[in-house]
Amino acid sequence: MSSTLHPSIASADAPGRHSSVAGAPRLASLVSAARELVPYLREQAQATEAARRVSEATTQHFHEAGFFKLMQPARFGGYEYGFTAFIDVISELGRGCTSSAWGCSLGAVHQWLVGTFPAAAQDDVWGKDPSSIVCGSYAPAAVAEVVDGGYRIQGRWAFASNVDNSQWALLGVSFPASDIGGAGFLLAPRADWRIEDNWHVAGQAGTGSKTIVIDEPIFVPAHRRLSFAEASSNAPPGAAVNANPIYRIPFLSAVPVCLVSPLLGTAQGAVETFIELCGTRVTRGAVAGGGNRLAQFFPVQSRLAEAAAAVDAARLLIDRDTVQVEQLAAARHAIDIDARIRNRRDHAYATRLSHGAVESLFTAVGGAGLALDQPLQRMWRDANAIARHISLNWDAVSSMVGQHLLGLEPKGQY
Structure with a gap:
């Protein structure tokens, strides 16, 4: 059983999962391209970490797959998909390598953000080289x-x-x-x-x-x-030249999903890695009691179930909020403070759920999970790093949400 949500289940009718650009690839093919890269990203993950950067070769794969065109304006060769499509692609990459998915995520979302700048700025960035990120x-x-x-x-x-x-x-x-x-x-x-x-x-x-x-x-x-x-x-300068409603979405109503999406994929990848590990690992035992398959232990089974549920819950929250933002933008409705603060809450809470899923699995994996060539320990470290990002920090965001719910002026960014 997989906890990956297929777009057909997770609001496939969201405005952002459709492109009106002639010749744009179907979202299903973009997601499939991301899925096909997962084994490569897993193979390269340790080298990516050692190099402390995403390689030129991996970046070229992202370019060739069209990921940086995902939210780029059509007049520069982009596909003008929305944030829901973005989540589908980036979370898939996160199953393979968190850092690589993060690099692709920031590069892709900034194509949208530049699309909200004045037209002359967009011409500066992409006029001579539409592939610039x-x-x-x-x-x-x-x-x-x-x-x-x-x-x-x-x-x-x-x-x-x-x-x-x-x-x-x-x-x-x-x-x-x-x-x-x-x-x-x-x-x-x-x-x-x-x-x-x-x-x-x-x-x-x-x-x-x-x-x-x-x-x-x-x-x-x-x-x-x-x-x-x-x-x-709801009307940044770029909306005057890029008519697609995605360029009218307020910055913080959706952009933090570029930070959450790699972690959604990482948590799903951790579930998959844990299942593979449990299927092959036999306990050694400290002095006696070894020889049992890890999959036979009740705590292991329970932690896996909880982690899988947390991954689904996180994805459902982010998907619901983002679909509604796209629907409001498509209908030319303003995105009010209640919706903005709820979205910020869920960006942070989905992060908390995803981080908790990885944390729970790593706790149950034992000493074998500490090896640097074991993906789960890297996922654990990456998940902990993302959970500490100020935009996703639960303490910071939750206090702002609580202030709003209590009728106080919310202190924070929304």
Whole structure:
């Protein structure tokens, strides 16, 4: 029995699971392509972790499969699928390698985000090379100095996942009150920044989430700006040129699924790996009592059942919320605060469920699971790393949800 939800079961009629772009591949073929890559990703996972980045070869497989076109605007060769299709593809990749799925996830979702920027910015990114992908560091790590025609910035931006394979960077900045005020993003090409190779971590090592450094001030034209207020609205600048309703979805109503989706796949992969391990492993016993198949132990059976249920529950929550967001956007309805905060709750809670599933399985696997060539220990470390992401941290998100439910002003991002 598999706990993987087939799209036909999980709201296949969601607007985002259909593309109106002529010549776009069917979603089923994209999901199938992701599934076919799983054995390759599993074989490469240990090397990916050792290299501390997703390889050029793996990235090329993602390009050839069309994953970076998934949510890219049609006028640049994209397919304009929605977030539900995105979840289907990325979670499938997560079964093979969490870090590789994470790299693909960020690269693919940023194609959507760039699609919400002004048209001139989209032309800058994709006009000469429609295959360009974008890394990002969202925290406003620098103040944008207002100059004639745009901004001047310099500084350091940490945690830029998949930076080695990216041609552009999405950089978080603060805009002066004398300008538009608040936080937002600026786009900078690869020629304007360098990579500081400082990603040495216990989990998600293969994501290559290194630091972007701009040593000397660079100029960024004003059209490469997207304020957080614009990104959080139901009508960002890109909606004027990209008519598909997916480009009208507020930033935090759906984008965190790019962080959750790799973990959904990882949890499913952990269930599959655990089943395989139980089918072959015979206990040794400390002094006596060895020789029993791991699958025969009641606690092992119970933990497996609980983990499989948690994976299904997490996927159902994320799928339900994302389908509703797409439906509201397609109907040109605003996505209200109740829906936004519920979605943020479920992004974090689905993460908690998925992380708990991996944690429970790893607890039951014994000493054999500690070997570095045993996938389950890497899944455990990767799941723990993702669960600590500030956007998915249960303590941070749940307090905001509780405030809202109690009629208080919610403190957080939604």
